[in-house]
Amino acid sequence: MLAFALRRLLSALATLFGVLTLVFVLLSAAPGDPAVLAARSSAARPASPEAVAAFRRLHGLDRPLPVQFATWAARAVRLDLGRSFQDGREVRERLAAALPATLYLNGCALLLALLAAVPCGVSAARRPGGRFDRFTGAVFDLLFATPSFVLGLLLLLVFSVKLHVTPLFSDPALGPAGIALPVATLGLGAVALLSRFVRACVRTALEDPAALAARARGESGRASVRRALRRSAGALSALAAVLVPSLVTGSVLVERLFSWPGAGRLLADGVFARDVPVVLGLTLVAGGAVVVASVAGDLASAWFDPRLRDAGLLEGRS
Amino acid sequence: MTRRRVAALLALLALAACGRKGKNAESVIQRRLEGEPKTLNSLLATTDPENVVLALLERNLLEYDEKLELVPGLAESVEVSPDRRTYTVRLRPELRWEDGRPVTAEDVACTIRTLVDPKTPALSRKSYWDGLDRVEVEDGRTARVVFKEPYAERILAFNLPLLPAAAYEGTDVNTNPRNRAPLANGPYRLGRWEAGRTLELVRNTQYVGEHPGPERILFRVVPENAAAFQALLAGELHEMRVTYEQKTRLEADASASARPLLFDELGYSYIGWKNDHPLFSSPKVRRALTMLIDRETIARTLYGGLARPASGPIPPGLWPYDPSILPWPYDPKKAAALLSEAGFRAGPDGVLRRGSERFAFTLLLGAGSELQRQITEVIQQSLRASGIEMTIRPMEWAAFASKVDAGDFEAAILAFSLDPNPDLAVYWHSSQKAPNGWNTSGYQNPKADALMDRLRTTFDREEARGLYAELLRVIHEDEPVTFLHTVKTRWGLSKRLEDVRTSPIGLFLFWPGGSRWRLGPGTAPL
Numbered sequence: 001m002l003a004f005a006l007r008r009l010l011s012a013l014a015t016l017f018g019v020l021t022l023v024f025v026l027l028s029a030a031p032g033d034p035a036v037l038a039a040r041s042s043a044a045r046p047a048s049p050e051a052v053a054a055f056r057r058l059h060g061l062d063r064p065l066p067v068q069f070a071t072w073a074a075r076a077v078r079l080d081l082g083r084s085f086q087d088g089r090e091v092r093e094r095l096a097a098a099l100p101a102t103l104y105l106n107g108c109a110l111l112l113a114l115l116a117a118v119p120c121g122v123s124a125a126r127r128p129g130g131r132f133d134r135f136t137g138a139v140f141d142l143l144f145a146t147p148s149f150v151l152g153l154l155l156l157l158v159f160s161v162k163l164h165v166t167p168l169f170s171d172p173a174l175g176p177a178g179i180a181l182p183v184a185t186l187g188l189g190a191v192a193l194l195s196r197f198v199r200a201c202v203r204t205a206l207e208d209p210a211a212l213a214a215r216a217r218g219e220s221g222r223a224s225v226r227r228a229l230r231r232s233a234g235a236l237s238a239l240a241a242v243l244v245p246s247l248v249t250g251s252v253l254v255e256r257l258f259s260w261p262g263a264g265r266l267l268a269d270g271v272f273a274r275d276v277p278v279v280l281g282l283t284l285v286a287g288g289a290v291v292v293a294s295v296a297g298d299l300a301s302a303w304f305d306p307r308l309r310d311a312g313l314l315e316g317r318s
Numbered sequence: 319m320t321r322r323r324v325a326a327l328l329a330l331l332a333l334a335a336c337g338r339k340g341k342n343a344e345s346v347i348q349r350r351l352e353g354e355p356k357t358l359n360s361l362l363a364t365t366d367p368e369n370v371v372l373a374l375l376e377r378n379l380l381e382y383d384e385k386l387e388l389v390p391g392l393a394e395s396v397e398v399s400p401d402r403r404t405y406t407v408r409l410r411p412e413l414r415w416e417d418g419r420p421v422t423a424e425d426v427a428c429t430i431r432t433l434v435d436p437k438t439p440a441l442s443r444k445s446y447w448d449g450l451d452r453v454e455v456e457d458g459r460t461a462r463v464v465f466k467e468p469y470a471e472r473i474l475a476f477n478l479p480l481l482p483a484a485a486y487e488g489t490d491v492n493t494n495p496r497n498r499a500p501l502a503n504g505p506y507r508l509g510r511w512e513a514g515r516t517l518e519l520v521r522n523t524q525y526v527g528e529h530p531g532p533e534r535i536l537f538r539v540v541p542e543n544a545a546a547f548q549a550l551l552a553g554e555l556h557e558m559r560v561t562y563e564q565k566t567r568l569e570a571d572a573s574a575s576a577r578p579l580l581f582d583e584l585g586y587s588y589i590g591w592k593n594d595h596p597l598f599s600s601p602k603v604r605r606a607l608t609m610l611i612d613r614e615t616i617a618r619t620l621y622g623g624l625a626r627p628a629s630g631p632i633p634p635g636l637w638p639y640d641p642s643i644l645p646w647p648y649d650p651k652k653a654a655a656l657l658s659e660a661g662f663r664a665g666p667d668g669v670l671r672r673g674s675e676r677f678a679f680t681l682l683l684g685a686g687s688e689l690q691r692q693i694t695e696v697i698q699q700s701l702r703a704s705g706i707e708m709t710i711r712p713m714e715w716a717a718f719a720s721k722v723d724a725g726d727f728e729a730a731i732l733a734f735s736l737d738p739n740p741d742l743a744v745y746w747h748s749s750q751k752a753p754n755g756w757n758t759s760g761y762q763n764p765k766a767d768a769l770m771d772r773l774r775t776t777f778d779r780e781e782a783r784g785l786y787a788e789l790l791r792v793i794h795e796d797e798p799v800t801f802l803h804t805v806k807t808r809w810g811l812s813k814r815l816e817d818v819r820t821s822p823i824g825l826f827l828f829w830p831g832g833s834r835w836r837l838g839p840g841t842a843p844l
Contacts, residue, residue: 032716039441040719041364046744046756048445055439058492087356088492097513153544161548168549169538171515257542261354261514265541269353274716 008298012291016284017073023283024069027276034085034274035061059085072280081284082277086269091281094266099248099285102255102262104172106247108179109186116191121198122225128203136195144192149253152185156257170258182258186251190243197239201232237297244293248286345533347815347837350546350558354514354539359497360479361433361440370826371537374519374833375502376479377527379407379426381829384821386635386738388473391829392421392503396476402468402777403451405476409459414524415482416507423461427453428483430463432491439492445744446475470776471739505529505833514539530817530834547810550576556812556837557825562622562689565808576810581820583807584635585735586628587690589681589697589800590759592728597679601796602656608646608800609653610704611697617803620692624808628801630790635822636740637779638786643794645801650704657704670705678707682730684718693802694731725752725760731802732758738823740786743770746793761798814838 035055039047056062060071072082081091120140124133143151159166159181171178205211205228215224243250252264263282270278351367360372381391394410413421430453433440451464465472480503485496500508505527506519517537521529538555540546547564549555553575560568560578568578591598591607598604613627627645632638657670657677665671669678683694691712698708708729713721722730734745744750747770748762769789776782809825811818816836821828 030717032714032720036720036723037716038364038439040723041441046445047441048448049754050436050448051439051441051444054436054444055441058437058439083493088362088497101514156545156548161552168545168552168554169515169540257545259515259538259540259542259545261539265514272716 005295005299008295012295016287016291019287020073020280020283021069024072024276024280027271027274027279028065028068030274032274033061034059034276037273038085058088059083068276072277076280076284081281084270084278085275086273086278091277094278095263095281095285098261098263098266101172101260102249102251102264103247105179105182105255105260105262106186106251108183109190109251110243110247112183112187113190113194116187117194117198118229120191120195122202122229124195124199125202125206125228126221126225133199140192140195143188144196146189147253148185148189149257151188152181152254152257155181155185170260182251182254182260185254185257194239198232198236201235202228205229205231240293244289245286248289249282345837346536347532347534347832347835348536348538348554348556349832350549350555351517351537351539352559353541355517357497358500358508359481359491359494360500361429361438361443361481361491362497364441367539370832371517371519372479372500373504373826373831374506374535375500375504375508375522377504377829378476379478379480380473380476382477382738382821382823382827384819384828386637386822386828388477389829392480393476396473398473402472402775403465405463405465405472406456407461407463407476409461410526411459412526413503414526416502416522416524418524419482419484420458421480421503422458422483423455424483424487425480426461426463427455428487429478429481432481432486435491437490437492443478446472468775468777470774470782471741474739477738505531506535509534530836531832532835532837535832550810550812553812553814556815558810560808560810562624562808564810566622568810575814576812579809579811579818579820580624580806581809582633582635582804582822583735583824584633584737584822585733586631586633586804587731587733587802588628589802590722590727590730590732591799592725593760593762593798595679595728596675597677597728600660602660603662604797604800605646606653606656606660607701607706608797609649609656610700610706611800611802612648612700613645613802614648616693616696620689620696621803621805624806625803628804630794630801631742631745632740632786632790633736633804633822636736636738638740638783638790640787640790642787643790646797650700654704662705664705668705669707676707677705678709679728680709680711682718682721682727683710683712684715684722684732685712686715690731690733722758723752723756725758730758741770741773742789742793743774746770746798759799761793761796763792763796766792766796812837 035052038055039052060068075082079092081095083090084094120136124136127133156168160168166177166180167174170182202225206224208231211224211228214227248263249267250264251260251262252268254260255262255264256268266278267282269275270282351370353365353367355363355368355371356365357363357368358372358375360376363369363372378391379393380388380396383389390410392409392413393407395408397406397408398404407423407426409421409423409426415421430447430450432438433443434447434450449466449469451466453464454462456462482496482501485501486494498511502508502522503525505522505525507522509518509520511517516539519535519537521533540549540555543561546555546558547560550558551574565578568574568576591604593599617623617625617627629643629645632640661672662670662677663672665676669676671677681694683691694710698710701708721727722732745756746761746766747757748767749755750757751760751762752758766789769785769792773782773785773789776785807824814837816838817834818825819830826832
């Protein structure tokens with residue numbers, strides 16, 4: 001088991017390194033030079049070549065790309081993520097400021113979504129084609145198709161502007177009302193996806209011959225749903241792992257709309273300004289989270305199902 | 319007696335209560351920032367969110383007034399030596415930083431030394447300080463700044479805020495903790511900064527100047543325009559830049575809590591033609607292209623009347639502006655004649671040809687402005703009607719900026735916002751051709767170069783005016799780019815705001831800028 005865990009961890013770290021390299025190459029290959037962008041942002045007078053050169057020197061942009069990446073990686077191992085091109089602050093400090101806000105927002109939204117999605121999905125699956133299934137299906141399709149930005153703006157107009165029940169500027173310091181709108185915007189989008197997924201999983205499980213046989217033996221509806229949920233747990237946890245990176249960077253538009261100073265905004269600004277250290281730092285965090293989640297998931301599966309670890313089925317994956 | 323005393327006391331209490339209530343409701347101006355300030359070090363600051371906050375925290379040695387004339391700020395005078403190389407800065411007495419220390423000539427010297435340090439990426443200020451020879455402290459209030467060569471617009475360099483020497487001397491300016499906790503010498507100081515959300519400024523009690531503004535100014539970081547506009551209507555923001563649609567909405571609704579404010583700001587939009595491209599190398603062709611674009615109609619329809627055709631690189635807000643130079647008219651017939659003189663004939667596919675060369679090119683369009691996209695489409699249609707094939711290539715902003723700054727394009731639509739320095743050399747001198755400078759179209763005319771060189775050392779304003787008139791005429795005849803429009807800036811302001819003044823560089827970056835805005839009682843919106 002220990003050897004298996006080590007193997008799994010090493011391959012995950014290699015994947016993470018690959019992703020970081022790829023992001024660095026893509027960002028550096030994309031047209032657009034951070035120094036030029038910074039110079040352009042200066043209010044009126046063009047920046048002098050000396051000032052641009054100073055900017056390049058300061059951020060090590062005058063060195064060859066492989067050296068830049070190697071320097072970054074060597075520092076990152078020691079948890080020094082460098083300084084942002086945009087404001088010269090330590091990336092670590094910027095992440096520390098932005099991540100809690102984003103995790104809080106996305107965590108609440110995901111919790112809300114799960115709390116609503118599971119009962120909705122199960123009810124719909126128990127009577128496929130029934131009134132509840134058709135109603136929630138239509139509503140969720142609509143929600144899923146609505147861009148989060150539009151949904152958020154609608155909520156803002158109704159609840160903050162017309163009804164005055166929520167503040168115009170979201171702020172966790174204002175209590176539940178202060179985060180209601182961004183959480184609802186993100187949560188409603190996710191609930192649509194999750195509930196349809198739960199419905200599909202549960203329905204498949206309920207239609208399984210074994211489930212049919214159990215019902216024929218007189219198993220109660222409640223018990224068969226419980227069994228069906230247990231059978232879908234694998235698929236559901238796989239989906240949860242997929243949602244992990246979106247916890248970090250999945251709320252770009254919503255953060256912008258609700259003036260929420262989170263990691264989504266940090267990432268978007270970072271990409272537009274070609275702020276390599278910020279983008280790499282966020283990639284590292286989001287990627288690290290995925291690695292941890294997937295390794296934990298695999299280990300849990302292996303723990304419960306010795307066939308997986310003994311047959312070495314997992315080596316081929318990753 | 320006692321009863322009267324009680325009554326008086328009650329009356330006093332009531333007054334005090336009213337007073338406090340009034341104060342709370344009226345003494346905070348809420349302003350919008352489109353983004354988070356990246357730094358509050360005024361040498362490193364580049365963008366609007368930084369500059370508008372700093373304008374309240376820090377005075378400059380010399381300030382621009384509403385008409386862009388320089389007036390005393392922290393300095394009571396800046397005297398120029400007869401050889402125009404030495405500037406003697408004399409600070410006003412009694413100036414203090416917010417921690418109570420006096421503002422001294424040491425601060426002036428430290429600021430200038432930091433600015434010219436090769437390690438300081440002072441992107442928006444460094445160019446004024448090229449050729450600094452030395453800076454000397456004469457006494458506590460006097461500093462002498464010596465340059466290697468005289469330069470006509472040098473005095474504008476002294477529109478300069480100061481860094482406190484006590485905090486910056488001998489430190490790395492890029493990582494100094496004061497960059498996010500600045501020491502103020504202006505009417506306000508930084509109270510609280512909640513990163514990404516709000517910045518609160520409070521009155522600086524050490525400030526010696528008059529102080530009629532509110533107790534507190536709250537800046538909110540609101541990146542999204544639609545959300546900010548709702549806050550403006552609800553009275554939770556008191557100012558913001560608005561779009562055309564938002565301006566129209568404010569105009570249409572007399573009961574709205576905000577009003578639109580329109581004013582001319584320094585700048586112009588243009589289409590850059592690559593001057594060394596075979597299609598665009600002749601002034602005749604460039605003039606013809608300008609004459610094929612109906613700028614009046616575009617101004618009326620797309621800008622809603624808030625723009626007018628530009629005649630050249632000096633907009634009306636700058637002193638060398640010459641009203642006798644008129645924009646080239648919209649005249650497709652004359653344009654056709656010019657193109658035919660330049661050797662172009664209609665080809666079999668309806669597109670003009672000169673020999674084997676088709677009049678077809680690609681125009682780069684930076685993402686971000688819907689209006690600019692519409693304008694290019696109108697232009698594309700007009701050109702097509704005259705046998706010119708223009709392909710529009712929209713690009714992400716960063717990629718666009720890099721292409722343009724490298725001079726790597728055939729044509730590109732751009733806009734300049736200008737500062738009060740009328741010196742045209744950075745944009746039009748042949749020594750500034752891309753990638754060395756901002757003459758990205760690659761304009762080159764020895765006559766224009768000579769005039770710009772002479773203007774560098776022409777100190778007499780009337781003489782300079784004459785030279786500028788000559789230069790502007792040369793540029794007008796050459797039409798190195800198609801000057802499109804000068805555009806009015808649109809702002810939405812709470813109707814409660816009083817004493818709002820404007821300048822060609824906007825609402826905030828002159829003196830007194832936003833420092834004397836007050837909130838009248840108004841009627842609080844529901």
